[in-house]
Amino acid sequence: MGHRRMKPVRAPRRKxxxxxxxxxxxxxxxxxxxxTYPPGSLLPNEAEWGLMFGASRTAVREAIxxxxxxxxxxxxxxIGSRVEPRERWNLLDRDVMAWHRAALDERTFLLSLQxxxxxxxxxxxxxxxxxxxxxxxxxxxxxxxxxxxAEISSEAMVEADVRFHLxxxxxxxxxxxxxxxxxxxxxxxxxFAYTTSHAVHPEQLLPLHAAVVRAIASQSPEAARKAxxxxxxxxxxxxxxAVEA
Amino acid sequence: MGHRRMKPVRAPRRKxxxxxxxxxxxxxxxxxxxxTYPPGSLLPNEAEWGLMFGASRTAVREAIxxxxxxxxxxxxxxIGSRVEPRERWNLLDRDVMAWHRAALDERTFLLSLQxxxxxxxxxxxxxxxxxxxxxxxxxxxxxxxxxxxAEISSEAMVEADVRFHLxxxxxxxxxxxxxxxxxxxxxxxxxFAYTTSHAVHPEQLLPLHAAVVRAIASQSPEAARKAxxxxxxxxxxxxxxAVEA
DNA sequence: CGGGTTAGTTTTGTAGGATAAAAGCCGGAG
DNA sequence: CTCCGGCTTTTATCCTACAAAACTAACCCG
Numbered sequence: 035m036g037h038r039r040m041k042p043v044r045a046p047r048r049k050x051x052x053x054x055x056x057x058x059x060x061x062x063x064x065x066x067x068x069x070t071y072p073p074g075s076l077l078p079n080e081a082e083w084g085l086m087f088g089a090s091r092t093a094v095r096e097a098i099x100x101x102x103x104x105x106x107x108x109x110x111x112x113i114g115s116r117v118e119p120r121e122r123w124n125l126l127d128r129d130v131m132a133w134h135r136a137a138l139d140e141r142t143f144l145l146s147l148q149x150x151x152x153x154x155x156x157x158x159x160x161x162x163x164x165x166x167x168x169x170x171x172x173x174x175x176x177x178x179x180x181x182x183x184a185e186i187s188s189e190a191m192v193e194a195d196v197r198f199h200l201x202x203x204x205x206x207x208x209x210x211x212x213x214x215x216x217x218x219x220x221x222x223x224x225x226f227a228y229t230t231s232h233a234v235h236p237e238q239l240l241p242l243h244a245a246v247v248r249a250i251a252s253q254s255p256e257a258a259r260k261a262x263x264x265x266x267x268x269x270x271x272x273x274x275x276a277v278e279a
Numbered sequence: 280m281g282h283r284r285m286k287p288v289r290a291p292r293r294k295x296x297x298x299x300x301x302x303x304x305x306x307x308x309x310x311x312x313x314x315t316y317p318p319g320s321l322l323p324n325e326a327e328w329g330l331m332f333g334a335s336r337t338a339v340r341e342a343i344x345x346x347x348x349x350x351x352x353x354x355x356x357x358i359g360s361r362v363e364p365r366e367r368w369n370l371l372d373r374d375v376m377a378w379h380r381a382a383l384d385e386r387t388f389l390l391s392l393q394x395x396x397x398x399x400x401x402x403x404x405x406x407x408x409x410x411x412x413x414x415x416x417x418x419x420x421x422x423x424x425x426x427x428x429a430e431i432s433s434e435a436m437v438e439a440d441v442r443f444h445l446x447x448x449x450x451x452x453x454x455x456x457x458x459x460x461x462x463x464x465x466x467x468x469x470x471f472a473y474t475t476s477h478a479v480h481p482e483q484l485l486p487l488h489a490a491v492v493r494a495i496a497s498q499s500p501e502a503a504r505k506a507x508x509x510x511x512x513x514x515x516x517x518x519x520x521a522v523e524a
Numbered sequence: 525c526g527g528g529t530t531a532g533t534t535t536t537g538t539a540g541g542a543t544a545a546a547a548g549c550c551g552g553a554g
Numbered sequence: 555c556t557c558c559g560g561c562t563t564t565t566a567t568c569c570t571a572c573a574a575a576a577c578t579a580a581c582c583c584g
Contacts, residue, residue, distance in 0.1 A: 054567070055344065079535060090568045092337075095536085099300065099341045100348040105373065111536040111575040125458040126371045128350065146454045149406070157398030209391045213370040214459065299538065324564060335539040340565085356546040356565040 054089050058097035061087060063129065066106050066117055068137035077107070077115040104130050126217045135221075141277045147221055148273055152266050154214065155202065156259045162205035163250050163258035170205035171251055177201050178247050186236055196223045198243060202262070205250065234271045242268055299334050303342035306332065308374065311351050311362055313382035322352070322360040349375050371462045380466075386522045392466055393518055397511050399459065400447065401504045407450035408495050408503035415450035416496055422446050423492050431481055441468045443488060447507070450495060477521045480513060487513055 062083065065071055078086070083094040098115055101107045105124045109115040124130055135143055162170075180194035196219045203215035233239065242265045249258035307328065310316055323331070328339045343360060346352045350369045354360040369375055380388055407415075425439035441464045448460035478484065487510045494503035 059348070081535090092568060093566085096341060096344045096566095098536095099344045103304070103345040103348045103372075103374070109536060111573095112534055112577060113575085114535060121457070121461060123458075124369070124372055125455075126462070127348075127369055129348070143454065146456075149453050150455050150459070153399060153402030157402075161394070208394050209388065210370075210395050211391075212366070213368075214395070216366060217371070326564090337538060337540080341537090343565095354565060356544095357548060357563055358546085359564060 054087075054093045055096040055100070058083065058087055058089060058093055059100040060129070060133065062097060063101055063104075063106060063133045064136060066101070067130070067133040071117050073117045073119045075117050076113075077117065079114050106130070128220065131217075131221060143221075144273060144277065147218060148266075148270060151218060151222075151269075152263075154211075154218070155199070155266060156262050158203050158206040158208075158211055158215075159246070159250070159258040159262040160255040161208060161211075162202055163253050163255040165207045166205035166250055166253070167207075170201065170207075174198065174201040174205060174250060175247055178243055181243060182240060186239075187233065192223060196220075202246065202250070232272060232276045234275055235268060238268055299332075299338045300341040300345070303328065303332055303334060303338055304345040305374070305378065307342060308346055308349075308351060308378045309381060311346070312375070312378040316362050318362045318364045320362050321358075322362065324359050351375070373465065376462075376466060388466075389518060389522065392463060393511075393515060396463060396467075396514075397508075399456075399463070400444070400511060401507050403448050403451040403453075403456055403460075404491070404495070404503040404507040405500040406453060406456075407447055408498050408500040410452045411450035411495055411498070412452075415446065415452075419443065419446040419450060419495060420492060423488055426488060427485060431484075432478065437468060441465075447491070447495070477517060479516045479520055483513055 062077070071077055077083075080091050080094045080098070083089075083097075084091050087094070098107060098109060102109060104127050105118055105122045107115045108118055125134060166174075177194050177198035181191060181198060184190035184194055199219050200212070200215055203211045242261070245261040246258065246265060249261045307322070316322055322328075325336050325339045325343070328334075328342075329336050332339070343352060343354060347354060349372050350363055350367045352360045353363055370379060411419075422439050422443035426436060426443060429435035429439055444464050445457070445460055448456045487506070490506040491503065491510060494506045
């Protein structure tokens, strides 16, 4: 048969973040996250934003609607848009977290993140060992295999590593664990690009992951907990070294 | 003293959820969460939604912008709005979670939630015992005092209880733990309204909380972990009983 | 003089229309 | 058969107008 033509792949396809309302949402969002407009304060009105960004009121309104949905603002007629108290912000939202990190100390953030992993992942491993389905185990093994075949500290390695940890959380069969994990691993992925080349014991990465796979495969909760903890200890070392550098 | 007239208190002040675009966002959001429009499927276009809900295209667009920000959709010219794969949904978002729960089995959800607490809170207690500031301890004690003075299974009790657990997480001094906790406790609060009257050991509620306060006050990480675990064991009992009923 | 009501004003909310830009579709030229 | 250009659908942006909310202040009336 003829080699049916692949998709054109004229891949420029700039991401949907380049839209005017997205720019506005990001611009306003960042100003809130960095404290330019603190909680309780009143934002410029829609017309003023329009002038500032050279955009129409419609675009401004759509941006504000986005921020509204993320819990950063509430708007009321005649009052305007007021910044919500911090505890109502959806800090776990992808965009909000990105704006937050842009305005924040990187090291503190990463250490906080790793601390959460140390709490969450061993517990998830225990559940996963007890409850993983064969398909979930297969997904974990697949991620591990991809790590084995990827070059050290390549992008493919980071991707497979993230997928590995997500597969672990998914195997715990807890509906809420996966969303939590997505938040964490996504944030970690963006920083691995930074620290992946600084691994203290790069040769131990695969054996440590292999131990996790074995424990989950043999359905041994305690072994799984220990294997994941060892893995996190190693990541800790790398992180601490990277942060101090 | 003259009873100075209180604020007019014409308190109807219906929440901002009653706006047209919010109704639309909820209507469309629910249809996505309940599977009417599964991931990958194409939604009706903006004009059609407008007809369905009797709203203008402007309102529809603002609703879609909200859902866009929550990761449920992506929109492209000429294509329309396509439902994103589930792993991109912000399931930890207040609204998304509400729409989700409306379409979901309540029991599974609550058990998942409690399982997460069992993983997260003991770890947080350890950190809190080691790092809590005097002010954070004071906040914890205040919440506990409010629990003591509240009537059993009253609304005030639930509120103080939630505040207690959030104070505990805040005392861990981890930036990310608080957002996680807010998600969890908020969801729990809405269900406590259901189960608060079914407490198996209502008389143990205060002593169990008191033990946590003591451990955090004396900065004993292991004692804190044990106290929180005991507290969660008790909640488990109540939950299991409520679910089976 | 006091108190409540009403008119006015500002800002968001909703509506509706007009263009622009994206991207798939199809037909025609070579 | 391939590539290119025009057609078409749908979102993206802009604009204008009016409605509704909520604060301000003036005003009426006892």
